[in-house]
Amino acid sequence: MSKAHQTLHRELTRKKGGSHRKIRNILHELEGLESLLEKFSAQPRRADRSNDPALDVAIARQQSRMLAIRDKGEVYWNAELDSNAGLGAEYIMMLHFLGIAGQPEWAERQRKVANYTRQWQNKDGSWSIYARGPGHLSYSVTCYFGLKLAGDSSDAPHMVKARDWIRAHGGAMLIGVEQRFLLALFGQYDWAGVPPIPSWMVLLPHLPMLPRALENKLLNIYDLSYWCRISLVPMSVLYQLKPLVRIDERLGVEELFLEPKGERRWSFAPVSEPGLMSWGGLFSVGAKAVKALEFATNGVVAKVALNKAQKWILDHQDDSGDWGGIYPPIMYNIMALSRLGMPLSDARILKAFKALDRFMIYHAHCDGLHVQACVSPVWDTAWALYALGESGFDTRDTEFQRGIDWLYSRQILRDGDWAVKNPDAIPGGWCFQFYNDFYPDLDDTAVVLQALLFGGYPKGLGGRVEQTRIGLEWVLSMQNQDGGWSAFECGVDKALVNHIPFNDLNNMLDPSTADVTGHVLEMLGHFGFDLSFAPCRRAAEYLRKNQDREGARAGSWWGRWGVNYVYGTWSALAGLAQVGEDMSKPYVRKAVAWLYSVQNEDGGWGEGCETYKEPERAGREISGQSTPSQTAWALLGLLAAGEVDDSRLRRGVAWLLNRQLPQGGWEEELYTGTGFPNAFYLNYHFYREYFPLLALGRYRNAKCGLKPI
Structure with missing residues (x-):
């Protein structure tokens, strides 16, 4: 920890420490941390050979590969992250919105982004949101419009195919809310069909003369998930101003509408529960009232709100230029x-443009630029080191220790938005990206902390112990009332948010999830905590209560941040085992039976993104394909449950060994x-690298009688 960081942390501790019972209890539990970590002064004992030569060769080969796939000269891992081509199309829209698309530097970028966008078009003319997935109407319209802005003729064969597919699937009237918003900025969609995003929402909950008790009842921007909040504030500015970017008629998307221009009924439907006395109905009525009264808020209220929104935006920009470490808010904040x-x-x-540059990857095969949704160096590095x-x-290896030191250097020691609902906690988490100081997350922090154990705590490196303590304190302070952990913030789980008309994707909350809770439990178990520790007991009970009991997914856990039930089930089982749960309990055995029930005939496991929409397919991929990462997750879950000698597990191990390149x-x-x-999926290029290594390594340890550290 640098001297500047030490000073900052001491000041925060002075202001906050000792004033909160929850924090005092956490500090008491961690009093013995130094003695607990003494056993890690040397490398934890892991098996480096077995009586299975094929297994040993595969592990050694993958260990060497892990060191080779880092960017040249770097000590961290940072894989390419695929999402969908819509982000590139939105980048093109941003260039035209800002009026810079014609400038040579930006025109060249536009050309390359358009090249990459075309590469992702399906044979039927559509664009999908995941590999081999069905065409997606909203993103197909987005890509079509982006390519038109970039100069593609509507008569070009690929554009004709796209237009025909879009019209055959209902046309542009049916696109999602965010796509409506973007098209409205260019006059291609009427604002009457866009749910309101009032700029005065940033004034809530602290309106003058508002009783504090009522403040707590009202929804405000801190009741929305961070990834929505950081975009909705600048979007509210744009909604208030409603700028119109005039484009040549030939660049528009009139041909994508089925209805003649004068016959279109612009409206937005409630997300759910259409009855007037339902929450969905009431929110819909309220939204329509907001629209009807927009003229009344265009004066003093709008000016105050816009000023506050601008201040909020600037206050939330990282020193690196990022907002939230993800592409959409950076784009919207620049535009606003x-x-x-x-x-x-x-x-x-x-600085913001420089931040976007970090999201770009050039592909020579198509002379194209891939606009990534974000970058994942902390996540990738933590899992890579943990798997190694x-x-x-040999964790004493210089390269390994350099990676550990890099992780320590990324700890965030300042308050972020999480402190709004957890004001007494001391900061100490890690984020997913290079830069995202306002939004460290529990998943990354948990995986980083368990990776740091392998770095060791030798004498003379006392700062490592202190940084570990700080991280553990922060994680424990962020536990939700239901016993689980969310991804980014605690208490962002008001069900009312699901009925906001703008929330058509149902993604504005950050509740507890089984996968994050499982990862946190596993990390706590590595540090010696077990079910005698109240936070672990509460988390285990949360997992037990939230195990699925319906149909084809009975016995599994839903995966929020990985596809899908296989991911959630591994995470839950690994966490429960590490804190000492009795893995012979009926609910655990149901999870084990479920994993075996979805094993493919080839011995592997594979699950498709479609299972979020069609849970009756839980644990299966529509074509029956197995994947390395999901096979590894299933094996890790089964190994946690003590299944090392089962022939079905060995078939899964053989699947990995036989398919290694x-x-x-x-x-x-x-x-x-x-x-x-159901809306946005990711292909982590290194999932196929470190998760199989972790599974094979843990299998070897189990065969040699070694439990996880």
């Missing part, structure tokens, strides 16, 4: 600031990462 009068030459906007350590790699690694085309269920 430009319409609030900030020149594009302003240092803050220039668990598989018997000669140079190491595995092939994996299917998406196994989840951004937003």
Whole structure:
């Protein structure tokens, strides 16, 4: 920990520490941390050989590959992250919105982004949101419009196919709310069909003369998940201003509408429960009232709200130029600031453009630029180091220790938005990306902390113990009332949010989830906590209560951040086992039986993104394909439950061994990462690298009688 970080942390501790019973209890539990970590002064004992030569060779090969696949000269891992081509189309829209698409530098970027966008078009003319998935109407319209702005003729064969597919699937009237919003900025969709995003929402809950008791009842931006909040504030600015970017008629998307222009009924439907006395109905009526009264809020209220929104935006920009560490809010915040009068030459906007550069990956095969949704260096590095350590790699190795030091350097020691609902907690988490200081997350922090154990705590490196303590304190302070852990913030789980008309994707909450809770439990178990520790008991009870009991998924757990029930079930079982749950209990055995029930004939496991929409397919991929990452997850879950000698588990191990490539690694085309269920999926290029290594390493340890550290 640097001296500057030490000073900052001491000041925060002075202001907050000792004033909160929850924090005092956590500090008491961690009093023995130094003695607990003494056993990690040397490398934890892991098996580096077995009586199975094929297993040993595969592990050694993959360990070597892990060191080779880092970016040249770097000590961290940072894989390419596929999502969908819609982000590139939105990037093109941003260039035209800002009026810079014709400038040589930006025109060249537009050309390359368009090249990459075309590469992702399906044979039927549509674009999908995951590999081999069905065409997606909203993103197909987005890609079509982006390509038209980039200069593609509507008569080009690929555009004709896209247009025909879009019209055959209902046309542009039926696109999602965010796509309506973007098209409205260019006059291609009427604002009457866009649910309101009032700029005055940033004034809540602290309106003058509002009783504090009522403040707590009202919804405000801190009741929305961070990934929505960081975009909705700038979107509210744009909604209030409703700028119109005039484009040549030939660049528009009039041909994508089935209805003649004068016959379109612009409206937005409630998300759910259409009855007037339902929450959905009441929110719909309220939204319509907001629209009807927009003229009344265009004066003093709007000016105050816009000023506060601008301040909020600028206050939430990282020093690196990022907002939230993900692409959409960076785009929206640049667009909003430009319409609030900030020149594009302003240092803050220039930093934001630099941040977007980190999201770009060039692909020579198509001379294209891939616009990534985000980058994942902390997540990738933590899992890579953990897999190396668990598989018997010499953690005293200089390269390994450099990776550990890099993780320590990424700890976030400042308050973020999480402190709004958890004001007494001391910061100490890690984020997913290079930069996202306002939004560290529990999943990354848990995986980082368990990876750091393999770095050791030798004498003379006392700072490692202190940083570990800080991280553990922060995690424990973030437990939700239901016993589980959310991804980013605690208490962002008001069900009312699901009925906001703008929430058509149902992704505005950040509740407890089985996968994050399982990862946190597993980490706590590594540090010696068990079910005698109240937070662990509460979390285990949360998992037990939230195990699925219906149909084809009975016995499994739903996966929020990975596809899907296989991911959630592994995470829950691993966490429960590590804190000492009796793995012979009936509910655990149901989970084990479920994993075996969805094993493919080839011995592996595979589950498709479609299972979020069709849970009756839980644990299966529509074509029956197995994947390396999901096979690894299933094996890890089964190993946690003590299934090391079962022949079905050995078939899964054989599946991995038989499909490893000669140079190491595995092939994996299917998406196994989840951004937003039913809406946004991710293909982590390194999932196929470190999760199989972790599973094989843990299998070898189990065969040699070694439990997880």
